[in-house]
Amino acid sequence: MFLFVLALSTTPPAAAVSLPPLAQATDARLEQVGQGEMRWLGFKLYDAALWAGARGEAAVGDAHVLSIRYARAISSERLVSVSLDEMRRLGFNDEAQLARWGEALAAALPSVEAGDTLAALHRPGEGAQFWHQDRPTGEIRDPELARAFFAIWLDPRTREPQLRAQLLGLVESAR
Secondary structure (H helix, E strand, O other), rough: OOOOOOOOOOOOOOOOOOHHHHHHHHOOOEEEEEEEEEEEEEEEEEEEEEOOOOHHHHHHOOOOOEEEOOOEEEEEHHHHHHHHHHHOOOOOOOOHHHHHHHHHHHHHHOEEOOOOEEEHHHHHHHHEEEEEOEEEEEEEOHHHHHHHHHHHOOOOOOHHHHHHHHHHHOOOOOO
């Protein structure tokens, strides 16, 4: 899914991704649904975890949090570019809209270093809020952009169906 070939630094030791202190940003009581790791050509890219008020497929219908702890340094530009590429692959192909979305994502997604965590709270029908290292980085008030962004991991057509299944608690993480 994310082709971060340019960032091949050493991988920090594996550890569980914890729920960021952003849980108070939602009225929902969140519990971890699942977690997994993303690898590409054998290189670990990140650990991801999903929190929601319900388990499994129902988890994506209500407020939920996706948290990603990166194993490699990745620039903001690369995060945005790959996100837009994945959205295109999922069928979002209005280029004018994608250009606007790219600007919104660039404001919300900072560059990350190995060990950094980005988290996003998705409120379906409303938008999303983003945090880097537990500090707010931005808010997206476009429900369609928020849906498209989370679809990268949670849509049945994701590039990484095994990670999706792990995040949704449908299979155990291979840790």
